[in-house]
Amino acid sequence: MKSGDIKPRVLTILGATGTIGVNTLDVVARHPDRFEVFALTGATQVERMLEQCRTHRPRFAVMSEPAAAAALRARVAAEGLAVEVLEGTAALTEVATAPEVDTLMAAIVGAAGLPATLAAAQAGKRILLANKETLVVSGQLFMDAIAASGAELLPIDSEHNAIFQALPRDFSGDFQQAGVKALWLTASGGPFRTLSAEAIAAATPAQAVAHPNWVMGKKISVDSASLMNKGLEVIEARWLFNARPEQIKVVVHPQSIVHSMVEYADGSVIAQMGTPDMRTPIAYALGFPERIEAGVSALELMGRQLTFEAPDTARFPCLQLAFDALAAGGNAAAVLNAANEVAVARFLDGAVPFPAIAASIAHTLDALAGGAADTLDDLLEADRQARSVADAYLGALRP
Numbered sequence: 001m002k003s004g005d006i007k008p009r010v011l012t013i014l015g016a017t018g019t020i021g022v023n024t025l026d027v028v029a030r031h032p033d034r035f036e037v038f039a040l041t042g043a044t045q046v047e048r049m050l051e052q053c054r055t056h057r058p059r060f061a062v063m064s065e066p067a068a069a070a071a072l073r074a075r076v077a078a079e080g081l082a083v084e085v086l087e088g089t090a091a092l093t094e095v096a097t098a099p100e101v102d103t104l105m106a107a108i109v110g111a112a113g114l115p116a117t118l119a120a121a122q123a124g125k126r127i128l129l130a131n132k133e134t135l136v137v138s139g140q141l142f143m144d145a146i147a148a149s150g151a152e153l154l155p156i157d158s159e160h161n162a163i164f165q166a167l168p169r170d171f172s173g174d175f176q177q178a179g180v181k182a183l184w185l186t187a188s189g190g191p192f193r194t195l196s197a198e199a200i201a202a203a204t205p206a207q208a209v210a211h212p213n214w215v216m217g218k219k220i221s222v223d224s225a226s227l228m229n230k231g232l233e234v235i236e237a238r239w240l241f242n243a244r245p246e247q248i249k250v251v252v253h254p255q256s257i258v259h260s261m262v263e264y265a266d267g268s269v270i271a272q273m274g275t276p277d278m279r280t281p282i283a284y285a286l287g288f289p290e291r292i293e294a295g296v297s298a299l300e301l302m303g304r305q306l307t308f309e310a311p312d313t314a315r316f317p318c319l320q321l322a323f324d325a326l327a328a329g330g331n332a333a334a335v336l337n338a339a340n341e342v343a344v345a346r347f348l349d350g351a352v353p354f355p356a357i358a359a360s361i362a363h364t365l366d367a368l369a370g371g372a373a374d375t376l377d378d379l380l381e382a383d384r385q386a387r388s389v390a391d392a393y394l395g396a397l398r399p
């Protein structure tokens, strides 16, 4: 197709100032004829958002923090940029669901991304989903909203993007019919893969965020160190692909070259491989069903060793907690997610040691799992209660 024939996709990027947001804009900038940026959102990073406004000229820039919005508004006015600055969380939903927008990159971190992403699902947008916490908290509700509106859901998480690529294009969620036996999620094992339990117990936030293969936001980096990231991804896979828990397997693959695999009834295992660079899954989803240039360096396989090992749930109990929450159903995954968010923030602040993350999640699940989870209000209430229970538990740990 000539470039002149392409109708540009109109994009809102939630979480534009984060790692996924920046990578998304990098791919977008390589294809000025394909994409138009309608809105960018951030929370507090005024300088980075200003820079993004200069480069990408969105119609709207949203800062969820009103003070940051005021600062940005002044800077935008001083430079004479034609960007309207909005503030607050309601504005996130406005720019995610605006009628002009056809594609949403959902890349806010945590359950904070849920309301706007769910609203976009209800509005029938094409959703590029990086914000895995949305699916963990509201899986059934979110997938029902996608089905009801006819929205299109494309996974950005590298593992799920890999599985999406390795499944038949017309996969409907019926494993039997598609001859799919299992989904294999690869895990790097994170920065603590080879550490003893004692060394993990003494780990600092700086060690936890130093991921061997990927550059990511702090929260997901800590999740990778605890293997909670893989646990959240197991729950994410359950909803994205309609998998039963026993059809989802986790294998540790420290090189992060095989991004995940699909095992078929005939013994075939189809893997997607590549250089660990989030621009690959982002470009795949942005261009879908076409393949577009992503700026990613070619995979160099000569002389590389690819290894695989079983995850160790004794040193990394968070992975098992996620499987347990999935088995429990109801509000358990929302509780797990909220308790984890609170514990990770406390750990990053230096207030609690690393093992307190798993301990506080287990405690919070014991206290709250089993509650109602039928409506968004139920889930937001589970999230709120879990934050308060985890907070109290962690507060009592302090010296």
Ligand code: NAD
Residues within 6 Å of the ligand: 014, 015, 016, 017, 018, 019, 020, 021, 041, 042, 043, 044, 045, 064, 107, 108, 109, 110, 112, 130, 131, 132, 133, 156, 157, 158, 214, 215, 216, 217, 218, 219, 220, 278
């Ligand atoms: P990040 O911390 O780098 O960026 C987070 C973004 O969310 C920022 O733009 C920030 O301004 C915004 N944000 C944070 N709190 C907010 C709030 N309360 N309200 C509104 N906006 C808020 O995180 P990231 O690494 O880009 O990850 C984003 C999401 O993508 C996460 O859900 C993560 O699990 C997922 N993900 C990331 C990667 C990766 O390689 N970074 C890979 C797979 C999935």
Ligand code: MG
Residues within 6 Å of the ligand: 157, 158, 159, 233
């Ligand atoms: Mg991932």
